[in-house]
């Protein structure tokens with residue numbers, strides 16, 4: 001990428017990049033963190049979730065920044081909005097399913113704007129490497145009317161953060177930076193640049209209530225501002241270099257973005273390519289003009305036909321996309337080549353197939369005894385997101401539903417509601433400590449308030465194990481390792497009205513005691529909370545190693 005010229009209504013700015021001062025091999029996540037640092041981002045907030053976790057973990061290593069693991073993505077979005085409105089460039093990170101949690105503030109943040117740059121990084125997970133669904137976050141950009149950039153490698157991931165900050169400020173809007181697992185976790189060469197000593201000229205304008213307080217009368221007016229902004233952004237999208245045409249031999253033409261751009265380049269190096277860096281709003285005028293020049297244009301995009309549908313809706317009738325390319329899973333150079341030519345791509349055979357390892361709890365995992373106990377008792381287990389989801393599979397076979405983070409407790413309540421007086425009291429909700437803090441507590445409050453009669457079991461392993469051992473409000477440290485408050489389960493239970501005698505804490509290593517306690521609490525036929533404590537083995541080893 002050469003020079004990006006950012007022209008907004010009231011000012012012209014230039015972002016000069018690619019001065020190859022040095023070369024570093026970085027993952028997309030590390031590059032986003034570096035990009036935020038170079039752009040003068042001061043605040044980083046998020047919730048861990050594969051494949052986005054390492055962004056904030058890396059960003060926190062830079063000097064002169066403040067970071068936090070928020071209790072969930074909604075809170076991160078709200079903290080991030082406050083920080084951007086108070087005049088600090090801000091990074092908010094999450095994975096795609098986390099964006100569902102953050103959707104509520106996102107849609108209103110779009111109306112309020114940003115002041116200093118507010119970059120929301122969302123990482124999608126095509127092929128579900130570590131997720132409960134395969135959703136395409138680009139739809140959120142469109143639905144919330146928030147622009148979205150999508151890098152193709154680590155260098156772009158770094159550069160796009162700074163560019164996103166500029167755009168966010170120039171158009172007074174939060175902005176998305178979308179990644180996918182292969183961008184987040186693959187390493188490519190990145191040139192570093194010096195940190196920008198950035199200071200926004202405005203802090204929080206408390207008198208500007210028409211922009212910051214979204215009562216209907218003010219929000220109605222802001223909606224017009226948002227619509228005007230989207231028109232201006234679409235026009236702008238036609239004039240920026242991150243949306244560019246790469247001329248080849250003119251024999252075959254593609255429209256593509258993000259990771260897929262690399263695949264197309266690899267198998268069709270001489271193709272004409274319209275490479276999109278801003279996936280929303282699309283540079284529609286230029287795209288339609290480009291498409292006119294060919295009999296057929298292949299739109300290559302993982303997951304949904306997001307670009308394809310918009311092109312077709314605007315009259316492009318020579319588009320070929322999802323009728324030959326799948327809407328599920330990850331793409332590869334070979335898949336694209338085969339779909340388009342009907343031939344197998346030669347040169348891609350490496351002859352080594354990755355070893356398939358079925359996901360399972362680590363040997364000696366503290367959750368094992370609880371799952372063994374629940375299995376032997378023949379319970380119906382409403383589960384949640386985390387390592388303990390693996391209790392579904394043999395040899396435990398002790399989890400029967402898992403929807404989304406925090407859903408275990410309300411789901412169990414739903415079973416009770418459906419069964420009414422027939423409720424067997426053999427239903428337990430199982431959730432981890434981090435997930436309980438994320439969105440389990442509200443479910444427990446709902447159960448107490450509505451007099452539900454379920455047993456909730458928190459498997460507290462002293463960390464957020466599945467995403468790589470992040471701390472949480474039940475573990476006593478912050479993202480930087482600083483000591484902080486630890487939420488007391490018993491006091492929490494009492495505060496929301498769970499009877500003292502309906503609360504128990506047991507060790508994770510004694511199956512017999514776990515089994516007896518479960519039976520005792522289920523026999524009460526009332527709302528009960530049981531906390532099973534035992535540190536994650538990997539976390540324990542890591543901690544011991546760090547302590548020498």
Ligand code: SF4
Nearest residue numbers: 362365387465536537
């Ligand atoms: S990482 Fe920790 S909590 Fe997760 S399965 Fe392994 S031992 Fe259990």
